[in-house]
Amino acid sequence: xxxxxxxQWLRGxxxxxxxxxxxxGESYGYQLAQxxxxxxxGPIQGGTLYxxxxxxxxxxxxxxxxxxxxxxxxxxxxxxxDDGYAALRAGGSAWLTFVRPVNDIVTKGVSR
Amino acid sequence: MNRLVTVAEMTLRELxxxxxxxxxxxxxxxTFYLIRRDAYLGQSVRSLLLGVGWAVSTAALFATTAxxxxxxxxxxxxxRPHHLYLGRMLGLWTVGLVISVPFFLLPMxxxxxxxxxxxxxxxxxxxxxxxxxxxxxxxxLPRELEGTLLLLTVVxxxxxxxxxxxxxxLTPFWSSREIATWTVDNTDHGYxxxxxxxxxxxxxxxxxxxxxxxxxxxxxxxxxxxxxxx
Amino acid sequence: xxxxxWLRTLTAELHQRRVAADAARHVVAEAATHxxxxxxxxxxxxxxxxxxxxxVVESIGTAPGPRPGPVRLHAAGITKRYGRRxxxxxxxxxxxxxxxxxxxxxxxxxxxxxLRICAGLMSPDAGEVTVSGRLGYCPQSGGTADFLLxxxxxVLIGAGQGVARGPARRAGRAAARQLxxxxxxxxxxxxxxxxxxxxxxxxxSTLSAPDVLLLDEPYQGFDQGTYVNFWDQLSRLRDTGTAxxxxxxxxxxxxxxxxxxxxxxxxxxxxxxxxxxxxRP
Numbered sequence: 001x002x003x004x005x006x007x008q009w010l011r012g013x014x015x016x017x018x019x020x021x022x023x024x025g026e027s028y029g030y031q032l033a034q035x036x037x038x039x040x041x042g043p044i045q046g047g048t049l050y051x052x053x054x055x056x057x058x059x060x061x062x063x064x065x066x067x068x069x070x071x072x073x074x075x076x077x078x079x080x081x082d083d084g085y086a087a088l089r090a091g092g093s094a095w096l097t098f099v100r101p102v103n104d105i106v107t108k109g110v111s112r
Numbered sequence: 113m114n115r116l117v118t119v120a121e122m123t124l125r126e127l128x129x130x131x132x133x134x135x136x137x138x139x140x141x142x143t144f145y146l147i148r149r150d151a152y153l154g155q156s157v158r159s160l161l162l163g164v165g166w167a168v169s170t171a172a173l174f175a176t177t178a179x180x181x182x183x184x185x186x187x188x189x190x191x192r193p194h195h196l197y198l199g200r201m202l203g204l205w206t207v208g209l210v211i212s213v214p215f216f217l218l219p220m221x222x223x224x225x226x227x228x229x230x231x232x233x234x235x236x237x238x239x240x241x242x243x244x245x246x247x248x249x250x251x252x253l254p255r256e257l258e259g260t261l262l263l264l265t266v267v268x269x270x271x272x273x274x275x276x277x278x279x280x281x282l283t284p285f286w287s288s289r290e291i292a293t294w295t296v297d298n299t300d301h302g303y304x305x306x307x308x309x310x311x312x313x314x315x316x317x318x319x320x321x322x323x324x325x326x327x328x329x330x331x332x333x334x335x336x337x338x339x340x341x342x
Numbered sequence: 343x344x345x346x347x348w349l350r351t352l353t354a355e356l357h358q359r360r361v362a363a364d365a366a367r368h369v370v371a372e373a374a375t376h377x378x379x380x381x382x383x384x385x386x387x388x389x390x391x392x393x394x395x396x397x398v399v400e401s402i403g404t405a406p407g408p409r410p411g412p413v414r415l416h417a418a419g420i421t422k423r424y425g426r427r428x429x430x431x432x433x434x435x436x437x438x439x440x441x442x443x444x445x446x447x448x449x450x451x452x453x454x455x456x457l458r459i460c461a462g463l464m465s466p467d468a469g470e471v472t473v474s475g476r477l478g479y480c481p482q483s484g485g486t487a488d489f490l491l492x493x494x495x496x497v498l499i500g501a502g503q504g505v506a507r508g509p510a511r512r513a514g515r516a517a518a519r520q521l522x523x524x525x526x527x528x529x530x531x532x533x534x535x536x537x538x539x540x541x542x543x544x545x546x547s548t549l550s551a552p553d554v555l556l557l558d559e560p561y562q563g564f565d566q567g568t569y570v571n572f573w574d575q576l577s578r579l580r581d582t583g584t585a586x587x588x589x590x591x592x593x594x595x596x597x598x599x600x601x602x603x604x605x606x607x608x609x610x611x612x613x614x615x616x617x618x619x620x621x622r623p
Contacts, residue, residue, distance in 0.1 A: 333464075
């Protein structure tokens, strides 16, 4: 895949994906990156993911807490705030509304 | 007041840690006394007094030279020039007084027959003159070596000059010599009073000299204006 | 560059971009944890440290720099001649509270002289210096008493401001600790190593909490760690509103500095970099 284009798509949607993953429960950076990769979005580098997390934290959509791991280093765990849930609903719905017609157009074009 | 005492205290602490200087302070007057001990008593007492004067002057010289780099910083830290030179003088006088005690007792232990009041007065004069004398030389000459040589010259002159001669009163330690004569030779009171006066005047003059040099060197420069924090 | 070096560089980059210290620590720690869990080359996972630091700054912003305050030091038209040789010609410098000024130039071009004139230890042939507040000065070498202990230096300096012994000693030891040095004990200054003695020298100049701090290449003999601590401490002092002037010939820290005064006579270099105050040719 063209990495530039993928980067552009990710820039638009990565924050909503992170919010969505966090709605399942709290998580930390590395775990989120793994989850995104497993879900098929592809490998997300730390340099891309953490600035997003920082921005979400700064705008109050997530809170973070350092916790000692049982066996391993302390990790910074993120969880959604009420504002975060609201932003996820709004942004997620907007995305789905946006992407449906796009999928229709593109599916028709590719299958021709 | 506290600033003065602090400077005096630090001068004392520094001197006590300089073992070479301490040795000087203790050995030199002793040696001077012992060399002349077999001679006539007056000689040995006069040598002792000169030894005390020289030792304290040298200590004053070293203390002043060592502090030269520090003094501008102390000015910036809030000291006025008089705290610095008066404090140092106080510290040096204290050292001088302390080392005088064993040397005052020395002729006593030796069983010398003399007026011990006079001996005390002569020692006080030696110490009083020696501190500002050494400080002035240290303030005027850049290095300790030159200062030590100058002190050596002065002490030699002091030893050799005829005390009754006309030029003798120009030597700084003449006062203790005069008082020593009264102490040992049972002369009239004139010697005592002349000596005390000379000691007082010379101490005052030397102290004023030290104050003048310090005030010039550590002066508030005209090009620098200090404003309060705004 | 291994992971530790990458993390160290990241720390420096974040500091340089004036990211708040706590936030910077968190960012670096999180990156370290991520690398430990997933392995990989930090250059691939995060990119170059400069780039990552830039991205972080875009996300969380920087600590608001304290606005430069009122003018604390103003030196104008400073001229000094030694015989026929002109050491300083019309040197000018204005430093405000919360600014760091570096004085640079080749050897012998009068940097130390300029600083001593600003400190009031030497008179210029022409020119004026105005200082607002308390002045602190650290000479290039010397400036300490050979036979006194570090604590006694602190007491001596403190007494100038009327500070009692206990508080003076505590303040001195605290300042020394910031340079990575434990100052207690009974070692006379003459027995301290060169670098440690310089730390004492530097600590003495900051003890009286001056509003204007003049430092003449005070880092002689510092090892790399102390050198970093030194610049960290300068930044801290700067953030509390001190105006600082540092004479230096090491140009690699000039990006942490607000003003540069180049005393090299312009006729030699023929060049004044932008943003640099200098003397007239």
